[in-house]
Amino acid sequence: FLVAARKLGNRLRDVAREQLDVVAKMNAMMGELLNVSGALLVKLFGRIFEENKRFQERAAGVRDIGIKRAVTGTLFFASIGLLGSIGLALVYGIGGYLVIGGTLTIGTIVALGAFLGKLYSSLQNLTNAPVDFATSIVSFERVFEVLDLPLDIEEKPNAIVLHNIKGSLEFENVSFSYPKDDIRPLSEVHRFGETQEVKTVLSEEAPIFMSQPELDTGLQRAQIHSQAREIALEYVSFRAEPGQLVALVGPSGAGKTTLTYLIPRLYDPVSGRILIDGMDIKDVTLSSLSSQIGMVTQETYLFHDTVLTNLLYARPGAKSDEIKAAARAANIHDFIMDLPERYETVVGERGYRLSGGEKQRMALARVILKDPRILVLDEATSSLDSESEALIQDALGRVMADRTSIVIAHRLSTILSADLILVMDRGQIVERGTHTELLSSNGMYANLYKTQFNQPKQ
Incomplete structure (x- = not known):
């Protein structure tokens, strides 16, 4: 038996x-x-x-x-x-x-x-x-x-509660690289039943023509300034004073989004320190750090729920007047009032019933309701039509007032009035200054500006 x-x-x-x-x-x-x-x-x-x-x-x-x-x-x-x-x-x-x-x-x-x-x-x-x-x-x-599995981000036992901050933000020689999969604990264990173990979703195996390595003639590498590298950020240092607008510009893959992910401790830097009001963010509690930082990412995520529920996610105890005031500040209140059920209208999975501009303004209203001292905007006006961009730019002016703002933008027209512009390339800050100073230096920023504004008309 x-x-x-x-x-x-x-x-x-x-x-x-x-x-x-x-x-x-x-x-x-x-x-x-x-x-x-x-x-x-x-x-x-x-x-x-x-x-x-x-x-x-x-x-x-x-x-x-x-x-x-x-x-x-x-x-x-x-x-x-x-x-x-x-x-x-x-x-x-x-x-x-x-x-x-x-x-x-x-x-x-x-x-x-x-x-x-x-x-x-x-x-x-x-x-x-x-x-x-x-x-x-x-x-x-x-x-x-x-x-x-160990925790990716651990909070110190005697962490300090961060409250009533002025909003100064400083990076001191910060370097960062994403962890490699082959050094993860138990990575050699096959995780039965886990979707991340599925190598390809539609095809059962990789196409045959992809199995042969391409010959590297060096021509493509000479023509394209590649951003591929192992170290995402390397010795990044800058300081944003309370209420200042700091803009991050540079080619895609330069490390701009990665830099913003370090501010709310989505990742910890490999070396260097990040300070808020002179305190290392590793020494403060994660919840208090999160309460002081508002972030609008590249892709706005909305829950399959009502407009009201999505807005209240930022501050569950907010009152009706505060919610409407945040919506007005984000130029979305009038649109919401025109919906069939107004604030009780379901936005659909990931907000598919709303346009890109409407979702961005919803995200801005959610951040305004949170009322953070430090604001991070990751290309908030990307891929929008002129009317939506104008509405969001108008809303951003109110959102960023009296807040320390870190803004990523490919459209340089949106950050011409920034107090400090940081130009990033291959994980490093290669230029810094105001719009006028960077134009006069005739470097990478000047080339980006000329590319966008001095294109010959067709």
Whole structure:
């Protein structure tokens, strides 16, 4: 019994792992294709039939592995029951023969049959234990792995509560590089059933033509100023005084967004310090640090809920007048009042029922409601039409008033009045100064400005 149970337990464990992986692939595909953007892409490229077929294939895989697991377990337990029945049949058969010969009595045979039935029942229950444990160990592997993972950002035991700050922000020789996947704890463990373990969502393997390395002639590297590097930020130093507007400009991939992620401690720098009002942000509590910083990222995220709920996420206890005042300051109140249910209107998944400009103004209203001392704007006017940009620029003027503001912008027209402009390239600050000073230096900023404003008319 126990030998058979051990072999079956190993077999069921392998099947359970395979089942988790198949389900993970199914979930990953559904997450990619059934969200708003994925469904729109499928329709635009006319791939409905192909994706329906792909879904059926993945669903069939989930069905087949489920049947395989059920059949494997059922056959084992049916075999155990059959062995028990055979044993009882032998007892009654041989016992009956002995009763006829006068060796045993009927009562003895009945008693032996009852004892044997209880023995088989106990053995079967004992057999189930290693089988259930073997299948459960697959889930335990993931649970213990998660429990053993260290915290990415740890708060000091005696951290200081940050409150009533003026808003000065200083970077002192800050360097940062993103952690590599191969040094993560337990990275060599295959995480069964996790969608991040799915290498490709639609294709089962990489295309053949991608497996061959391209020949590097050096021509492309000579033509393009690449931002690819291992160190994201290198010895970055600057100071923003309370109420100042500091603008970050430079080519894509220069490290502007990474720099802003270090301010609320989404990551910790490898070296150097970040100070707010002279205090190292590593010495303050994470909650108090977050309460002093407001951030509008490149892609505005809205929950699949009402306008009111999305705004209240910044400050759950805000009053109705405060919410409307924040919406007015962000130039979004009039739009909200024109919606069918006004502030109770559901914005849809990731806010797909709103335009890009409307989502950006919603994000600004949410930040205004939070009322932080330090404001971080990551390309808040990118990819917007002129009317939406004008509304947001008007709102930004009110949002940034009396706040220390760190603004990333590719459109230089939005930061001409900045108190300090930092030009970044390959993770370093290569130029700094006001708009006039940087133009007169005739460096990278001047070239960016000429590219945007002195293009020949068609």
